[in-house]
Amino acid sequence: MAAAKPTAPVLPVLGGTRSSYRERVADALRAALVAGELRPGQVYSAPALATRFGVSATPVREAMLDLAKEGLVDTVPNKGFRVTEVSERQLDEYTRVRALIEIPTTAELAVTADPAALEALRPAALEIVTAAEAGDLVAYVAADLRFHLGLLQLAGNHHLVRVVRDLRERSRLYGLTALVEQGRLRDSAEEHLEILDALLTGDPEPVRAVMTRHLGHVRGIWAAERNSEAAG
Missing domain, CATH: 1.20.120.530 (GntR ligand-binding domain-like)
Incomplete structure (x- = not known):
């Protein structure tokens, strides 16, 4: 039996506050970073990530700004976010x-x-x-x-x-x-x-x-x- 291939993550529609949804999106993005699904040095736009995760662009953009404050990504003006390199x-x-x-x-x-x-x-x-x-x-x-x-x-x-x-x-x-x-x-x-x-x-x-x-x-x-x- 063939091994399962990695699947694209999709976040379910959640109830709760806007901040809790933003945190859920941020957690999923952190997990994608750790798993290597978001590659170091590459630039990702919020709309592209939103499509990938099955959510709207606004919480993705907000979550990526949180990750930028943590040093996990860098903002790239008019383009999106670059995943930081880790040696x-x-x-x-x-x-x-x-x-x-x-x-x-x-x-x-x-x-x-x-x-x-x-x-x-x-x-x-x-x-x-x-x-x-x-x-x-x-x-x-x-x-x-x-x-x-x-x-x-x-x-x-x-x-x-x-x-x-x-x-x-x-x-x-x-x-x-x-x-x-x-x-x-x-x-x-x-x-x-x-x-x-x-x-x-x-x-x-x-x-x-x-x-x-x-x-x-x-x-x-x-x-x-x-x-x-x-x-x-």
Whole structure:
């Protein structure tokens, strides 16, 4: 059976306030940046992105201005927004800082977290697997972010959560498309279920082991495309 191809993200029509819709669009754009679906150095217009995401141009333009303030894109007068370049050194540094924070914090949750609170994150872990099977990279990245931040929130350190969110949103996973084409993205997705199962043993060491492996795979995913280009 052929692997699923990446699908174009479409945001559903949402209720709620204008600001909440703008935030939803911004979250989807951040996920597309992380997934590598919006390419560094390329200029994107708000109308083109609106068509791609199935929404109107106004919330896209507003959301892109938010991303510009975060340094994720640059405004290009009369044209749109250019995705900022992220160097391999920067990506490596982001991964290392994440490992320093996420591995010990998540491992400690095996002892401190309420098992019911851990189980409550299983739907998010399953959503990651579902997105991987569908080849929906934006949904994959968004669910992955919710899962890992949900875990870190159980540690009760809100500043730590903000730091990790910022690091994740500045990262790029250039190799995700290749994993979809090779039918291997589901394997990476299922590591999130492994993390939960390890946490529920109550032993920090299995959690530390699977988190170390998981973040090592993340480093490999962002580097995959560049290594392939270098080899070619």
